Amino acid sequence: MKKWIIFCINLVVFMLVFMKRDLLYAWIAGDNTASLPLMFLVITILAMFPVIPFGIVGGVIGAKYGVVLGSTMNVAISTLAAIIVYLLAKYLLYSWGRRITQRFTSLDQLHAMSSQRLFWMILSARIIPILPAAAINIYAGVFHLNFKIFILATLLGKIPAMMTFAYIGHEIWNEGTRLVQVSLMYASFLLLVFIGYRIYLRYKE
DSSP: OHHHHHHHHHHHHHHHHHHTHHHHHHHHHSOOGGGHHHHHHHHHHHHHSOSSOHHHHHHHHHHHHOHHHHHHHHHHHHHHHHHHHHHHHHHTOHHHHHHHHTTOTHHHHHHHHHHHHHHHHHHHHHHSTTSOHHHHHHHHHHTTOOHHHHHHHHHHHHHHHHHHHHHHHHHHHTTOSOHHHHHHHHHHHHHHHHHHHHHHHHHHO
């Protein structure tokens, strides 16, 4: 039921964006960099509570601010949001966070691996989007994973995806011809990372 609720919320958001697309186009095309701090804050809140998939948000940022600044903002915003959720789950919302993590059975395997390969576990989970980012953030806070390792692995792991989102958004806005090539390159990158990680796990065992 909750999955359907989330799906319906996403659908409503997409419909609103489509209906107000002229305003979105005008905002992207406009020169309103003075609102950048406020925009940073708003998008950070959206990343903490991902009602809208961050891939869409990251693409819009790329279209608005370009590949370099857009990628930097995507990485900074998503990492800051992860840190805030981690701290909330660790210090203020432990019971709630514990109930959330119990819904994701895949986290059991990650928990068993965390004591030995914490950095690689978080890095792989960030690079390969199998689990929701919010679930990883809550899990890390609930189980008090090493904060420094969590930040470093999160930061590094988010770079490929956040750069891709910004680039795709930039290409779509500018009617770029390399969109398919970039998408295929990113998909190939994810596949290679996944295969390499599976080989690594087999070797370690």
